[in-house]
Amino acid sequence: MKAQSVLPAVIAIVVAIIALVTAVYVYLNYHYLTTAPSTITNTTSTSGKTLLRYDSSNKTVYLTIAVLSTVSTLNFNGTTNGQLVIYVPAGWSLYVTFINYQSLPHNLIILQNDTPTPNSPDVAQFGKILYAFGATSSNYETTGISSGQSVSGLTDPLSPGIYMLVCGIYSHAESGMWAVLVVSQNVTAPYAVVT
Numbered sequence: 699m700k701a702q703s704v705l706p707a708v709i710a711i712v713v714a715i716i717a718l719v720t721a722v723y724v725y726l727n728y729h730y731l732t733t734a735p736s737t738i739t740n741t742t743s744t745s746g747k748t749l750l751r752y753d754s755s756n757k758t759v760y761l762t763i764a765v766l767s768t769v770s771t772l773n774f775n776g777t778t779n780g781q782l783v784i785y786v787p788a789g790w791s792l793y794v795t796f797i798n799y800q801s802l803p804h805n806l807i808i809l810q811n812d813t814p815t816p817n818s819p820d821v822a823q824f825g826k827i828l829y830a831f832g833a834t835s836s837n838y839e840t841t842g843i844s845s846g847q848s849v850s851g852l853t854d855p856l857s858p859g860i861y862m863l864v865c866g867i868y869s870h871a872e873s874g875m876w877a878v879l880v881v882s883q884n885v886t887a888p889y890a891v892v893t
């Protein structure tokens with residue numbers, strides 16, 4: 699008799715716990731996975747990876763690239779010359795937020811290219827401009843966003859391949875302002891490494 703009277707209470711408690719966990723899970727997903735971060739930090743975890751924010755329901759990665767003023771060189775998030783490598787699942791889109799903290803104007807271009815490094819002051823000479831943030835595909839060599847400004851935009855789903863993120867201002871990419879973007883079917887959750 700005693701066991702039978704306790705059972706409904708146990709079931710009720712288990713159901714309540716499941717409901718609570720579900721509510722917290724849904725809240726965290728909504729709150730954190732759909733909110734673009736204010737910045738990407740270059741502090742790496744013990745595994746060497748910086749996990750990027752993403753929303754798996756619409757296959758979108760939130761990527762923030764900032765030109766830091768605390769670094770004396772032309773940089774993306776404080777990195778130069780392909781040190782920053784970003785890994786994104788194939789078929790996912792990038793929601794890019796580009797922020798310029800330096801006094802020089804800069805822009806951010808997603809370039810389809812097959813050279814190991816930028817080898818021309820004009821980025822269109824070593825790749826195909828897919829997306830330009832803070833400029834257009836015709837004025838990118840001279841136009842960017844000013845100090846303190848930011849620009850955001852969403853790409854289409856990206857095909858597998860290796861791309862470059864470059865600043866299109868004349869000679870900036872060659873001077874170190876570039877990062878690598880790897881889009882692969884072997885990547886399940888987006889992350890970045892600084893090498």
Ligand SMILES: [Cu+2]
Nearest residue numbers: 804865867870
């Ligand atoms: Cu630049």
